Amino acid sequence: MKTADLNHYISNISIDCVIFGYRDHQLKVLLGKSIFGEHLYNLPGGHIRKNESIESAAERLVYEKTQLKKLHLFQFKVFGDSKRISNSLHKNTIVNSLKDHYPPSVIDWITDRFISIGFYALVDISKVKPVTGALDSSLEWRSIHDLPNLMHDHHQIVNDAVESLRQNFDFKLNAFNLLPQTFTMKDLKLLYEAVYEREFPMNNFQKKILSLNVLERLEKKYTGAPNKAPYLYQFKEYKRLN
Amino acid sequence: MKTADLNHYISNISIDCVIFGYRDHQLKVLLGKSIFGEHLYNLPGGHIRKNESIESAAERLVYEKTQLKKLHLFQFKVFGDSKRISNSLHKNTIVNSLKDHYPPSVIDWITDRFISIGFYALVDISKVKPVTGALDSSLEWRSIHDLPNLMHDHHQIVNDAVESLRQNFDFKLNAFNLLPQTFTMKDLKLLYEAVYEREFPMNNFQKKILSLNVLERLEKKYTGAPNKAPYLYQFKEYKRLN
DNA sequence: CCAAAAGTGTTGCCCATACACCCATGT
């Protein structure tokens, strides 16, 4: 982060991205291990270039961390409390860490008040190639039920993103952004159970999903297990979108 | 708008408010008649002070136009296209109107790129005392189906606000922000019909509303009409909130 | 032939809708 670069970005506005993945029957979010503290994490995010839209900025920021494009992005809320950074426990840590490496103007710019636009993204976790940024030492997928210590109000941002995801996660086509190309009905059911945190009876779930007419049934998946092999499915729209 | 004042506001971020009212069986929005064009209107809006939250800013901006506080406000979307103002037909008009009255620094500040946070508010239209701002010659309530020529992308903002209102306008307590303290069941039904643009059969509507247990029935409303007098209702929460 | 899990069929319940009816009011 060079001084001159800051002139290309809009001040006082940031974007925070809640990148959702799905693995081990759990909904996960991608978090950066912060260089500002041993057990401190932060959401992927960044700033908006003066000549790009907020959607493009969010796409770019998610791409920088995941190397994925054309994903499902949704702008779910704005976090605009005037003290959300200055009241944070981590502000002084950040200032102390940076003050020997950057001029005061940069420190001021970074630690000024920021209004943050929250986006969430849905990704196929197996396709993500995590790339760390300047401010994190590593990237980790963490279950939404096992979140570490998060910077500023990022814990609140994750919670609000989960709530918004539940609101908007309909029975039409959001799920396929989190799954590989093909999957069994049970996989899909487990995903819905992870999102809504409740169980769905298999027969009724299957009836409901199939009645939407958005899946096509492929061949069976033989695993060697001594039981009936489940069918594989994929979303009919898959080819059109990929 | 004085030059020095701009230092108190965050640059490049604005708030646009879609203030909904209800009259003549129609959903209305409060629009300012712009001083920048004969048949040009704009949404109430403004900027965020450096030390106030975005919610406080939205409350303040709505108060300035309506003299109402403690209303139902919802942050529904952010409008962040980088060209939303510079591509607008109205930008040059604004620059020409202002350039003789303000120094270039002010003109630049005002006509720079703005990311706008969209809020909508629900108000009892009879309680509003409209107060014009510096940039509008008058304020008018306009039906959402009879919108005039709106500045920049404000037409899109209104449309998105209406869509969000429909999403969030549940059968619990949003409606009472648009109605006077007491109202008949038919009034309420007509409001819902205006919002959702479809009809609701009276008996089923009444059953559904009453089953929510949020209304209390008051005395009858005798109008002199030669038919059964309807009951008046008010929201049980009314006293607590006012 | 058996155990395990996939997948399907059947019933009953709840809720939303539609239809029919009764009630109060002023002329």
Added chain:
DNA sequence: ACATGGGTGTATGGGCAACACTTTTGG
């Protein structure tokens, strides 16, 4: 008494959930 519109009760149908059942697979 009657026209008008408010308000309530009853039957019908579709969707969802619980239960029971059949099918497929490898040992």
